[in-house]
Amino acid sequence: xxxxxxxxxxxxxxxxxxxxxxxxxxxxxxxxxxxxxxxxxxxxxxxxxxxxxxxxxxxxxxxxxxxxxxxxxxxxxxxxxxxxxxxxxxxxxxxxxxxxxxxxxxxxxxxxxxxxxxxxxxxxxxxxxxxxxxxxxxxxxxxxxxxxxxxxxxxxxxxxxxxxxxxxxxxxxxxxxxxxxxxxxxxxxxxxxxxxxxxxxxxxxxxxxxxxxxxxxxxxxxxxxxxxxxxxxxxxxxxxxxxxxxxxxxxxxxxxxxxxxxxxxxxxxxxxxxxxxxxxxxxxxxxxxxxxxxxxxxxxxxxxxxxxxxxxxxxxxxxxxxxxxxxxxxxxxxxxxxxxxxxxxxxxxxxxxxxxxxxxxxxxxxxxxxxxxxxxxxxxxxxxxxxxxxxxxxxxxxxxxxxxxxxxxxxxxxxxxxxxxxxxxxxxxxxxxxxxxxxxxxxxxxxxxxxxxxxxxxxxxxxxxxxxxxxxxxxxxxxxxxxxxxxxxxxxxxxxxxxxxxxxxxxxxxxxxxxxxxxxxxxxxxxxxxxxxxxxxxxxxxxxxxxxxxxxxxxxxxxxxxxxxxxxxxxxxxxxxxxxxxxxx
Numbered sequence: 001x002x003x004x005x006x007x008x009x010x011x012x013x014x015x016x017x018x019x020x021x022x023x024x025x026x027x028x029x030x031x032x033x034x035x036x037x038x039x040x041x042x043x044x045x046x047x048x049x050x051x052x053x054x055x056x057x058x059x060x061x062x063x064x065x066x067x068x069x070x071x072x073x074x075x076x077x078x079x080x081x082x083x084x085x086x087x088x089x090x091x092x093x094x095x096x097x098x099x100x101x102x103x104x105x106x107x108x109x110x111x112x113x114x115x116x117x118x119x120x121x122x123x124x125x126x127x128x129x130x131x132x133x134x135x136x137x138x139x140x141x142x143x144x145x146x147x148x149x150x151x152x153x154x155x156x157x158x159x160x161x162x163x164x165x166x167x168x169x170x171x172x173x174x175x176x177x178x179x180x181x182x183x184x185x186x187x188x189x190x191x192x193x194x195x196x197x198x199x200x201x202x203x204x205x206x207x208x209x210x211x212x213x214x215x216x217x218x219x220x221x222x223x224x225x226x227x228x229x230x231x232x233x234x235x236x237x238x239x240x241x242x243x244x245x246x247x248x249x250x251x252x253x254x255x256x257x258x259x260x261x262x263x264x265x266x267x268x269x270x271x272x273x274x275x276x277x278x279x280x281x282x283x284x285x286x287x288x289x290x291x292x293x294x295x296x297x298x299x300x301x302x303x304x305x306x307x308x309x310x311x312x313x314x315x316x317x318x319x320x321x322x323x324x325x326x327x328x329x330x331x332x333x334x335x336x337x338x339x340x341x342x343x344x345x346x347x348x349x350x351x352x353x354x355x356x357x358x359x360x361x362x363x364x365x366x367x368x369x370x371x372x373x374x375x376x377x378x379x380x381x382x383x384x385x386x387x388x389x390x391x392x393x394x395x396x397x398x399x400x401x402x403x404x405x406x407x408x409x410x411x412x413x414x415x416x417x418x419x420x421x422x423x424x425x426x427x428x429x430x431x432x433x434x435x436x437x438x439x440x441x442x443x444x445x446x447x448x449x450x451x452x453x454x455x456x457x458x459x460x461x462x463x464x465x466x467x468x469x470x471x472x473x474x475x476x477x478x479x480x481x482x483x484x485x486x487x488x489x490x491x492x493x494x495x496x497x498x499x500x501x502x503x504x505x506x507x508x509x510x511x512x513x514x515x516x517x518x519x520x521x522x523x524x525x526x527x528x529x530x531x532x533x534x535x536x537x538x539x540x541x542x543x544x545x546x547x548x549x550x551x552x553x554x555x556x557x558x559x560x561x562x563x564x565x566x567x568x569x570x571x572x573x574x575x576x577x578x579x580x581x582x583x584x585x
Contacts, residue, residue, distance in 0.1 A: 011335075015151055045064070046083040049083040219250050376398050376401060
């Protein structure tokens with residue numbers, strides 16, 4: 001999957017449109033962030049009242065004089081208590097605002113993250129098997145679980161800090177200009193310097209963060225691959241070798257992260273030096289203004305207090321641009337997955353399908369995973385509803401591909417596949433796949449209970465239906481003998497059960513689904529002779545009245561099939577399984 005590049009504005013637009021259900025919450029966070037500005041503007045006032053009004057006993061400015069009662073202004077001790085009370089009140093309001101803002105922000109971020117993960121997970125499931133075979137599941141897992149968290153960060157922190165910091169910066173400049181215009185001009189000279197530094201570092205940081213994300217994803221792939229195949233790793237005594245492989249991948253990521261840290265650190269140093277130079281310039285000219293009598297000492301202290309808060313939003317905006325590069329790199333990866341088009345799209349006019357009869361027709365079908373090397377070419381045959389069809393052929397000949405085309409895991413590169421006379425692409429994908437029950441060579445069970453595994457193909461099935469399906473599959477007696485019965489957990493991938501037990505539970509799942517078409521992909525190849533006999537007996541009951549496709553290497557397994565498909569050299573030959581006479585060429 002080729003990583004796409006998105007501009008900053010494109011990222012903002014996609015993220016904000018995706019989070020439109022939470023625009024009200026984002027607006028609330030925004031309003032609370034803006035409220036910090038007037039509170040910050042009021043913060044130095046208690047100090048000015050204490051210095052100029054109490055210590056120097058100078059009259060308060062007109063604005064303050066109207067807000068403070070005359071009785072308080074007349075008494076230095078009362079004015080000092082007023083300043084102290086004002087300081088405590090402003091701090092209490094500031095802390096309350098911060099608490100509400102942080103709570104609302106966490107809620108909004110987590111809800112948007114959940115929505116994004118759900119959207120990515122749903123889309124990843126719609127992508128073809130070819131995509132997952134090519135990319136691996138760990139890549140999608142990393143994008144869903146980790147890259148998706150950057151989406152709410154950009155939605156909430158991508159714009160709001162710039163707006164609130166910008167408002168704070170402008171307000172501080174105005175206030176300082178009202179006190180002393182020259183000092184305000186000196187203070188803002190640092191702004192274009194910071195803008196230049198930010199633009200210079202932004203691109204470098206984005207590229208480095210992209211590399212870090214790719215390396216972390218590959219390290220996660222090693223973990224998932226090894227733990228999923230832990231039995232093989234142990235058999236070959238490869239634990240140390242695999243640990244070293246993971247360490248090498250992780251060390252590569254560590255070096256990449258150190259590179260990002262060095263670039264980010266040098267950027268922070270540059271910002272700190274630039275703002276320090278601005279503060280030094282204001283202090284130098286401010287002292288000269290006090291000596292010249294154009295500003296009072298109290299006013300200079302207020303300007304210096306405002307100056308610290310003036311540079312805070314400038315630094316915040318510059319550092320936010322740098323920090324956002326990691327988030328943008330993750331959002332790009334999430335959007336790349338979301339923009340990956342399914343190989344089997346559903347047509348807008350797709351028709352519903354309740355229950356198929358089961359007649360299958362391949363007409364001049366060709367398909368290849370690599371377009372230059374077709375695996376199947378000009379395949380044509382017709383299977384009547386209710387027929388039992390055996391599929392044989394050497395490994396890699398295309399048997400599983402043939403069934404993948406039938407269940408529309410892939411679409412043919414040319415030709416048409418019909419079910420009951422209708423092109424598969426004209427059916428709704430979910431309805432089409434609901435017509436199939438599948439029993440695989442390696443049965444897939446989920447890490448839940450036996451009962452829930454049987455009911456996987458029919459959610460909401462009653463306990464009576466689950467028990468009847470287990471009885472039909474010949475596994476009810478075994479389940480009843482377990483301490484928890486149908487509530488017994490099967491462990492990850494059902495590994496607490498034997499291969500035969502897993503296979504019969506898989507058969508029970510197929511019984512319960514009651515689909516008109518059955519696919520049996522070498523269901524007895526991994527069990528002993530006794531278990532095979534029991535499974536074949538259950539399969540005979542399951543195949544009754546259903547169109548059945550059975551893949552097997554042992555010809556004895558295909559004896560009950562009226563027709564046999566032999567896949568070889570890109571084509572399919574159909575012969576009578578019992579007579580050996582060719583039915584369709």
